[in-house]
Amino acid sequence: MKKYNFNAGPSMLPHEVVEQTAAAVLDYNGMGLSLMELSHRSSEFKPILDEARALMKELLDVPRGYEVLFLGGGASMHFCMVPFNLLGCKAAYLNTGTWSTKAIKEARLFGNVVEVASSADRDFSYIPKAFDIPADADYLHVTSNNTIYGTQLRRDLDSPVPLVADMSSDILSRPVDVSKYSCIYGGAQKNLAQSGLSFVIVRESALGKVSRTIPSILDYRVHIANGSMFNTPPTLPVYTALCNLRWVKAQGGVAAMERRAAERAAIVYDEIDRNPLFRGTAADEDRSFMNIDFVMSPGYEDLEQRFVEYAAERGVVAIKGHRTVGGFRASCYNAMPLEGAKALAACMRDFENEINR
Ligand SMILES: *Cc1c(COP(=O)(O)O)cnc(C)c1O
Numbered sequence: 001m002k003k004y005n006f007n008a009g010p011s012m013l014p015h016e017v018v019e020q021t022a023a024a025v026l027d028y029n030g031m032g033l034s035l036m037e038l039s040h041r042s043s044e045f046k047p048i049l050d051e052a053r054a055l056m057k058e059l060l061d062v063p064r065g066y067e068v069l070f071l072g073g074g075a076s077m078h079f080c081m082v083p084f085n086l087l088g089c090k091a092a093y094l095n096t097g098t099w100s101t102k103a104i105k106e107a108r109l110f111g112n113v114v115e116v117a118s119s120a121d122r123d124f125s126y127i128p129k130a131f132d133i134p135a136d137a138d139y140l141h142v143t144s145n146n147t148i149y150g151t152q153l154r155r156d157l158d159s160p161v162p163l164v165a166d167m168s169s170d171i172l173s174r175p176v177d178v179s180k181y182s183c184i185y186g187g188a189q190k191n192l193a194q195s196g197l198s199f200v201i202v203r204e205s206a207l208g209k210v211s212r213t214i215p216s217i218l219d220y221r222v223h224i225a226n227g228s229m230f231n232t233p234p235t236l237p238v239y240t241a242l243c244n245l246r247w248v249k250a251q252g253g254v255a256a257m258e259r260r261a262a263e264r265a266a267i268v269y270d271e272i273d274r275n276p277l278f279r280g281t282a283a284d285e286d287r288s289f290m291n292i293d294f295v296m297s298p299g300y301e302d303l304e305q306r307f308v309e310y311a312a313e314r315g316v317v318a319i320k321g322h323r324t325v326g327g328f329r330a331s332c333y334n335a336m337p338l339e340g341a342k343a344l345a346a347c348m349r350d351f352e353n354e355i356n357r
Contacts, residue, residue, distance in 0.1 A: 004340035007318040008147055008291060008331040009169065009190040017243040017335075021194075024239055035239055040232050048239050049228060055245035059254055062178050062201055067224045069200040070238050072231075075168040075187035077198060079103040082141070082164055082183060083110035085220050088210050092116045092137040092161065096153070097124040097146035098324065099166060107141070110212075116140065123325075124149040126283035137161045138209075139182050145170035147190065148322045150293030150329065151286040156180045162206065170290050171199065172248055173334060174258040182206035183220075188237060191290070191333045192244055197237035248334065257334050261289040264332045264341035268292050271345035277303070277352050281325060295327030303355065304328075310354075311347045319344070 005012040028035040028044060038044050053068040062068065071077075079102055083091060087110045095101055095118035107113045114137065117128035124146060133140050140159045145152045147169040156177040157163060167176075168186030178184065178201060188197035200220065207221050216222045216230065223230050248257060269287060272280045272294045281293045296304050304327065308320050321327040330344055 001315045003315045003317055004343050005317055006330045008329055010195050011190055011331055011333055012335045013244060014247045014335045017240060017247055020243040021240045036236055040235050045235055048242050052238055052242040052245060059248055060176055060178055065205060066178060066201055066203050069223050069228045070233055071198050071223060072234050073198050075166055075198060078185040079106040081218050083107040084214055084218050085207055086138055086182060087111045088138050090137045092133050092140040094142045096127055096143050096151060097149045100143045103141060125281055127151050127153050127286045133159050133161060135160045139164045145288055145290050147291050148324060150282045150288045150291045152288035172254055172257060173261050173290060175254050188241055193237045193241040196234040264336060264338055265289040267341040267345050268330055271348050275348050275352050278348060290333060292330040292332060293321060293325055307351055310351050314347050316344050316347050
């Protein structure tokens with residue numbers, strides 16, 4: 001049976017990307033050696049890293065003056081690295097969920113953090129729209145897609161200060177106006193590669209302005225000066241990222257990814273709205289294209305576990321919601337085919353019929 005993997009992260013990758021990674025593990029390019037066994041300074045690995053960085057720039061139309069880094073660690077490491085490198089006196093943060101809250105907690109270690117708005121009052125089910133951004137802040141930090149709560153800021157805010165964004169779970173899912181950002185970062189394991197890798201797109205002129213001493217390993221400038229090779233990068237995940245970036249390009253780039261994401265999301269949200277057994281948890285206008293959160297309607301709550309099993313029996317796997325929201329979460333990253341969204345919607349319809357029989 002064909003399986004559709006709705007895991008939130010680590011998550012589904014295009015099958016050919018998984019195959020290419022597997023092949024490289026066994027024998028890279030017919031060398032008789034595994035890619036895992038090659039030096040990161042070898043003549044084989046260097047072009048992998050260079051092409052991956054170049055493709056990130058090409059696909060996201062990254063302007064001059066920005067550098068792309070692939071580093072170890074996850075998005076959480078940048079919760080600390082961003083303020084370490086960019087927060088002089090004051091930074092503004094928009095609190096839209098668990099990940100923003102964690103980013104705020106780390107930033108407070110480095111200076112004055114203004115929480116410009118928060119949607120905690122309604123369980124992070126929406127994105128605050130009206131808020132004042134202090135003009136003397138070094139940056140405004142946003143989480144573009146709230147992986148746990150299923151809300152998404154699908155546009156690049158107009159802000160009097162440069163933006164910094166955690167794009168862990170929607171990078172490469174839409175075109176982005178990078179020029180509005182000082183820094184875009186994320187963990188690779190949602191929409192780029194497997195875990196163990198993080199990406200950063202950083203404006204070089206935003207760096208070097210803070211007076212504190214920064215440990216080398218946490219200094220973006222050190223990583224830029226060393227071309228992402230200050231220390232050993234996670235070589236295999238960088239290769240997977242490269243294969244995935246090539247895949248995105250071959251599919252038509254991020255504009256094509258955005259069209260497909262919209263199509264998939266419409267199929268699932270339409271069924272959530274039609275089906276009396278289910279209801280969505282995120283505010284309509286802020287619904288994420290990447291992580292679709294829904295629960296059983298009042299009166300049907302005890303059917304939750306049964307539906308998870310019902311779907312799994314039909315190849316629709318890993319739809320159980322995050323423990324803080326409960327219910328279901330269908331993560332539909334770039335690799336999810338339209339058929340996956342259709343299969344999930346069909347499961348919901350068939351389940352309704354079975355319950356009403
Ligand atoms: C998954 C996730 C993180 C945490 O990533 P790690 O790589 O585990 O540190 C942070 N932010 C967002 C938006 C995420 O989806």
